[in-house]
Structure formats: structure tokens, C-alpha cells
Amino acid sequence: MQLNPWALTAVVLVAVPAYYLGSRASRFASSTQDFLVARRTVRSRRNAAAISGEFLSAASFLGVAGIVLKEGADGLWYPIGFTAGYLALMLFVAAPLRRSGAYTVPDFLQARLGSVVLRRFATTFMVCIGVLYLVPQLQGAGLVVSTVLPVPVWVGAAGMTVLVAVNVIGGGMRAITLVQAFQYWVKLFAIAVPAFALCVVFLSTGRPGPAGALDSPAPPVFAEETTVDLQTDVTLRVTTLTPVWVQEPGAKTEHLEAWAAGTTTHLHRGARLTFSAGTPAPVADGPANNTDWLRPGSGGLPDMLRTYSLIMALVFGTMGLPHVLVRYYTNPDGKAARRTTAHVLLLLGLFYLFPIVLGAMARMYVPRLLVTNQTDAALVWLPTTMLPGLAGQLVGAVIMAGVFSALVSTSSGLLVGVAGLLSTEVFRGRTSHFRTAAAVAALMAVAIAMVLRPTDLATSVGISFALAASTFSPLLVLGVWWRGLTWPGALAGMVIGGGLVIVALCSYALNGYGGRHLSWFTVQPALITVPIAFVVTILVSLATRGGRPADVNAFMLRLHAPDPLGFTRDRTPARFGQVAGRPRAGRGRHRK
Structure with a gap:
């Protein structure tokens, strides 16, 4: 399969305005506040579009369709969990986290519990989560490039790294906010238009796809040699x-x-x-027969445990993702943060309707992907399979533009989140340090992407969610709602929960390279690690009451008092070092 000129044109039409918006916004980024939190003046609707733009990654655009193609009903938990995570975030964390006035999650934890040691451990885990989440985005770039061009996978990963790093180094959060909001609507267009077009083709034929009907008890078949x-x-x-x-x-x-x-x-x-x-068609992974594909939990008890573990990881893991949480610091107040999350739920729910439909159609038209286990390429192959000729190339070009936007926007958000952590927690908080941190984070991610064995994008992202859920969800939920939390309890829960996930991840990698069977725990451990992290945090906190900060009542009042009372006090990154460059005059304006 070769890249057609229409796909190249579509990518250019997306890349040029995105670059223009980013470069234009970069001219207004001159201080640490601009690079880290966009001066806290992003209105809720724009912030919601930006969050959705960076959250809808390659795992959402390519991975959801691929996982539905392979796993059927069980794969539907991915889009449901991705969206439900924001409901938990809105109910428990969003507004109090913004009212804390922090710049990063480690900054919030130190302000809440008064421990520098806890802050350092939190920084380490946050960087690990951000890099692990960035790796599948780069692997997705390699997959797309290697699918349409005769080049190795690492070429696409390296090229995406360079592109994203250049954009982020130019202007940080202020530069990418408008770009990511724009790219959400690009992705929605790029998934909705092909879905409607291919549904029209499917319905106009009046018969099932060439691989057989989805309700057929037999596996998909090859329509031709x-x-x-x-x-x-x-x-x-x-x-x-x-x-x-x-x-x-x-x-x-x-x-x-x-x-x-x-x-x-x-x-x-x-x-x-x-x-x-x-x-x-023989199947490399997932249900072989369509009957099992349509029935959830067809894999028995291990499959059911893995599904529940996935749900827990996605619901609780969202509140631990660095590129998601940093967005709430850009809102002007807690009310705007909660309103932002409500808008995000609507935008994500609208988007996820379409990859589910396309994944189901892919099982009827491209069964060859079940043999190669490269189901993430379903959206790349489906248009030209259903519509040979120019029409298929045009539909495929629209999808390629959406894939490009998904990879760039999510990678940019992750890189900003990780660079913000490194620049304020490791370096001295200057704008030049932000740029250095962005380059270091990009190099780490691309090195890991080339070393690790490629796997399904949705599965790789699920592991990142498990790590986030097992480390930061207990700290944020208990830190916001329980006065009895202590820094030794928070540290113990984070280290034990995160350590168990890392052990499972290492076992997954070693077993995968050895070709051995993988248990459900190594693939998705959150069902065990998240409850353990909560229990350990609570028990150790009860045993170390002396680690409770003296100002806990005042801080809890700041978290939960209504915004008009004026208890919110924004913390400044200048405490980690002096800001390089002269900040712009004025506080900025925003609209709700």
C-alpha cells in the first residue's frame, strides 16, 4: 500500500493551519506562567476542546476501531472507560484541584501534605506515566508511516518526535492550547465523514460484507485469494x-x-x-468466531477479570494523567474547571460513536488484519477495501489527516506535561529549562518506543492508565476528601501501588519477548493494584497520625469553599527559581 497524493494533501491542509496557530500563539508566550498553565486564562469551552483534542490519541482514533475489530463486545469497554474517567474526575477532583492553586500534581501534594520526599516520588511516577503514554503515540506514528510508505517503523516514530518537540519548545502550553482545540474538530470531522460515507456504501449493497455477516457463527472468511x-x-x-x-x-x-x-x-x-x-481467517488474538465476538466475556473467568480490571484502570486512571490534570490549572477558577469537564464528556461521547462503527465494519471487510495482529491499521485499510479507486483514496486521505492530528495533539500535550514537571521539579523553573526538559523527555520517549515490543495501542495505553490509577487516584481522592491523609500513608500507597504495576509491566514485556502465555494480571493489573493502593494509604495514614500537616483545616477550606469567597491562592513557580524573560503586562482576559 502506498501513500496517495490525496492523503499527503490532507495532512498538509491540517499541518499548515496547526503550525500557524501554534507559531502565532508562541509570540505571546514569554514567562513560566505562559509555558506551564497559559496564564490561567483559558475559558471552559476552549479548554474542553483542547482536553478532548489531546486526549483523543492514536489509541482512540486507531486503537478503538482495532480493538473492536479484534475483541468485539469486550472492546467496547475502552471508549466507555475513557469517557467515564472524566465523570469521576468531575465529581471528585476537578474543582478542588484548581482551587488549590498548584501548578503540578507534585506541587499540590506538597501543599496538601508538606513533604518534599513525597513530592519527589510523585514527580518520578508522573514522568514515568507521561513517557509510557507517549510511547504508544510514537509507535502509532511508526505504524501509520510504515503502512503507507516502504520505510521502517522507527522512521515514523523519530519524525513525529522531532515535529512535536519543535512545536512544544516554541511556546509551551500557551502555544498548544489553541492548536489542540482546533485539532479536536479536525479529528471529529476526519472520523465522522468517513463513517457516514462507508455506512452509505455498506447499506447500499444490501448484503453483508465479503468476509461474512457479523451474526454468522463462523469466523470471517477471505472473499478472494x-x-x-x-x-x-x-x-x-x-x-x-x-x-x-x-x-x-x-x-x-x-x-x-x-x-x-x-x-x-x-x-x-x-x-x-x-x-x-x-x-x-485464523486469528492471532481475540475471539475467532463471530458468535464469541458478539458475546461479552466469552473468554471465561480470566477474560472477565481482565475486563473489570480495565474498567477500574480507565475510570481511576484519568485523574492521574499528567497531560489531563495540567489542563485544569489553566482554568480561571474551580467552577470553570467543573464546567470544562462537563463539556469534555459531551465531546468525547460524540467522537467515540464513530470508531466503534468502523471497527465492526472492518471485521467484515479486512479479515487479513486478524492474521497479522495489526488491527490498529483497520482504519487505514478499510476505505480502499470498501471503495476501490479515487473515492477510497479520498476517504482514506481524510482519515490520514485525522490520524496525523491525533498523534500530534496528544504527543504535544504529553510532552508539555512532562516538560513542565521536569522544568519545575528537576531544574529551576526558567523558560529555557522548560525547553531543555522538553528535549530530554522527547529523547526518552523515542528511545523506549524503539526498544519496546510494539503491541496494540489501546492495550499499551491501558497499562499507562493502570499505573496512573494505582499511584495518584488514591492520593487525589483522599487528599481532597479526607483530612486524615498523611504524607507517609500517601508515599506508601503510591510506592506499593505503582511498584506492583511496574512488576506486572516487566513481566508482560519479558513474557512477550519469550513467547509465553500472558496472565490477565500482567496485561491489566488495576483490579488488584488500585484497591491495594487505597488500603495501604488509609492504613499507614491511620498509623502515622503525626504526619498530618497542622494547616490541614485551612487547606481543606480552600479546596471546598465556593469560588466567590476568594479563598483560592495561586502558587507561583518562582519558588523553584527565577523566571527567565520579562512577563507580559496584565493578567489576561477570559470568557466563561
Whole structure:
């Protein structure tokens, strides 16, 4: 598959105005407040669009459709959890967090509990979460570029890193706020228009897709002779007798094999498989039959535990993501922060309707992706499969523009969040230090993206959510609503909860490289780690009552008092070092 000129044109049409908006806003960014929190003057509707723009990542644009293609009903928990996380954020954290006047979550924790040690540990975990979340975005860039151009995956990851780093270094939060708000509407257009167009094509045919109807008990079949090149090692599960021509890696000839029903076959990267028309598609992961694909929890108890663990990670993990939380510091007050979250729920709910529909159609039209296990490429292949010729290229071009926006906006938000943490917590808080921190964070992320084994984008993001849920959700919920929280309790809960997730992540990586079976805990550990983190935090806090700060009552009043009473006092990053550059005069204006 080659990149068509229409796709290139669509990407340019998105990139040029985004670059113009960012460069124009960068001219007004001259102080640390501009780079970190956009001078706290972002109105709620624009902030909601910006949050949605950076939150709707490659995992949302490509990953949700891919996970629905592969897992069916069980995959629906991803968009539901992504959206429900903001409901928990709105109810428990958003407004009090803004009223605290903090610049970062570590700053909030020190102001609430008075511990420098806790602040340093929180900074470490926040940076880890931000980098882990940034890695799948860069891997998604590599996937898209390698799908449409004959280049290695690392080329796309490196190119995206350079592009995002240049944008962020130019103007920080003030520069990317308007860009991300613009890119949300680009992404909504780029997912909604193809969904409507392909639905019209599907309905106009009056028959199921060539791979078979979704309610058919049989697995999807190949409508015509199909050749599949494997880009990674895969283990295929076969449900029916499957004849296939196999060309081993490095071999010049192919040979015929007959895979028996109920068996599994391990194939290495570089192998080429040729299936005849009408052959059922073997599946590398997920339900093989459409009957199981439509039924939630078809994998038994381990599948059910993994699903509940995923729900817990997504709901509680949102309040621990650095690029999400930093947005609430840009609101003028707590009321605006809560209103922002309500708008975000509407914007996300609208967007997620469309990748679900496209993922279901992909199962009927591109079953080859079930063999290669590259289901994240579903939206890239679907338009040209359903609409051969110019029409398919045009629809694919619109999708490519949306993918580009998703990758750039989310990567920019994550890089700003991580750079803000490093510049204020590690360096001395100057604008030059922000730029240095952005470059360091970008280099860390691209190095990890090239080393780690690529996996499903939604799965990779789910691990980041599990780490965020197991470290910061207990601290924020209890820190906002429980006076009895102490810094030793907060530190113990964060270290134990985060440590368990890191152990699961290491086990996942090692088992994956070794080709061994992965338990549900290593894939998604939040069902165990989040309750443990809450329990440990509470028990240690009860045992260390002396670690409770003396001014807890005054601080709790600041968190929960209505905004018109004027208890909010914004903290300044100048306490970490002097601001480089002369700030602009005036406080700025905002509209609610």
C-alpha cells in the first residue's frame, strides 16, 4: 500500500493551519506562567476542546476501531472507560484541584501534605506515566508511516518526535492550547465523514460484507485469494480445517499446509501466507468466531477479570494523567474547571460513536488484519477495501489527516506535561529549562518506543492508565476528601501501588519477548493494584497520625469553599527559581 497524493494533501491542509496557530500563539508566550498553565486564562469551552483534542490519541482514533475489530463486545469497554474517567474526575477532583492553586500534581501534594520526599516520588511516577503514554503515540506514528510508505517503523516514530518537540519548545502550553482545540474538530470531522460515507456504501449493497455477516457463527472468511506478509511473530488459532500456502522467512518457494481445526500455529516475522477465496481467517488474538465476538466475556473467568480490571484502570486512571490534570490549572477558577469537564464528556461521547462503527465494519471487510495482529491499521485499510479507486483514496486521505492530528495533539500535550514537571521539579523553573526538559523527555520517549515490543495501542495505553490509577487516584481522592491523609500513608500507597504495576509491566514485556502465555494480571493489573493502593494509604495514614500537616483545616477550606469567597491562592513557580524573560503586562482576559 502506498501513500496517495490525496492523503499527503490532507495532512498538509491540517499541518499548515496547526503550525500557524501554534507559531502565532508562541509570540505571546514569554514567562513560566505562559509555558506551564497559559496564564490561567483559558475559558471552559476552549479548554474542553483542547482536553478532548489531546486526549483523543492514536489509541482512540486507531486503537478503538482495532480493538473492536479484534475483541468485539469486550472492546467496547475502552471508549466507555475513557469517557467515564472524566465523570469521576468531575465529581471528585476537578474543582478542588484548581482551587488549590498548584501548578503540578507534585506541587499540590506538597501543599496538601508538606513533604518534599513525597513530592519527589510523585514527580518520578508522573514522568514515568507521561513517557509510557507517549510511547504508544510514537509507535502509532511508526505504524501509520510504515503502512503507507516502504520505510521502517522507527522512521515514523523519530519524525513525529522531532515535529512535536519543535512545536512544544516554541511556546509551551500557551502555544498548544489553541492548536489542540482546533485539532479536536479536525479529528471529529476526519472520523465522522468517513463513517457516514462507508455506512452509505455498506447499506447500499444490501448484503453483508465479503468476509461474512457479523451474526454468522463462523469466523470471517477471505472473499478472494489473499496474501499476507507477517511483520511480527504470531501464534494463530485455527477453528476449521485451513489450507494455506506458506513461504518461510528467507525461503524462495512456498509449500502447501493444512492446518487442523482446534490447533495453534506459530509463525515467524517475514513469513508469507496465501489463502484461497472462501478460507476462514485464523486469528492471532481475540475471539475467532463471530458468535464469541458478539458475546461479552466469552473468554471465561480470566477474560472477565481482565475486563473489570480495565474498567477500574480507565475510570481511576484519568485523574492521574499528567497531560489531563495540567489542563485544569489553566482554568480561571474551580467552577470553570467543573464546567470544562462537563463539556469534555459531551465531546468525547460524540467522537467515540464513530470508531466503534468502523471497527465492526472492518471485521467484515479486512479479515487479513486478524492474521497479522495489526488491527490498529483497520482504519487505514478499510476505505480502499470498501471503495476501490479515487473515492477510497479520498476517504482514506481524510482519515490520514485525522490520524496525523491525533498523534500530534496528544504527543504535544504529553510532552508539555512532562516538560513542565521536569522544568519545575528537576531544574529551576526558567523558560529555557522548560525547553531543555522538553528535549530530554522527547529523547526518552523515542528511545523506549524503539526498544519496546510494539503491541496494540489501546492495550499499551491501558497499562499507562493502570499505573496512573494505582499511584495518584488514591492520593487525589483522599487528599481532597479526607483530612486524615498523611504524607507517609500517601508515599506508601503510591510506592506499593505503582511498584506492583511496574512488576506486572516487566513481566508482560519479558513474557512477550519469550513467547509465553500472558496472565490477565500482567496485561491489566488495576483490579488488584488500585484497591491495594487505597488500603495501604488509609492504613499507614491511620498509623502515622503525626504526619498530618497542622494547616490541614485551612487547606481543606480552600479546596471546598465556593469560588466567590476568594479563598483560592495561586502558587507561583518562582519558588523553584527565577523566571527567565520579562512577563507580559496584565493578567489576561477570559470568557466563561
